[in-house]
Amino acid sequence: MYAKMKLKDAIQIIQDRERRMRNAQKQIKKVDSFFGRSDNSNGKQNGNLTGTNEMRDLVHVQSIFPHSDVLALKEKAGETTIRNAISKAVHHYLMCHDDED
Numbered sequence: 001m002y003a004k005m006k007l008k009d010a011i012q013i014i015q016d017r018e019r020r021m022r023n024a025q026k027q028i029k030k031v032d033s034f035f036g037r038s039d040n041s042n043g044k045q046n047g048n049l050t051g052t053n054e055m056r057d058l059v060h061v062q063s064i065f066p067h068s069d070v071l072a073l074k075e076k077a078g079e080t081t082i083r084n085a086i087s088k089a090v091h092h093y094l095m096c097h098d099d100e101d
Contacts, residue, residue, distance in 0.1 A: 034087065
């Protein structure tokens with residue numbers, strides 16, 4: 001019924017899973033720190049759970065921009081990386097601009 005597995009293979013699978021979980025948690029902390037969020041001792045931030053069991057809805061986005069626009073955006077946002085500049089610009093746009101339909 002169950003396939004036999006060597007102990008060292010099982011340990012490797014567990015270690016790989018734990019490594020992926022640690023990397024995911026580091027990425028979540030990096031995103032939270034970018035937006036100024038921090039973990040409270042009770043595990044909640046603004047009513048949203050921030051525990052390790054909750055997966056965040058992060059989406060990888062790719063786009064093509066003129067190089068001069070990217071440099072101008074980085075300078076205006078005060079960021080050193082394109083990713084942070086775009087993230088900051090999108091966050092600012094969503095928080096500061098009214099819906100214009």
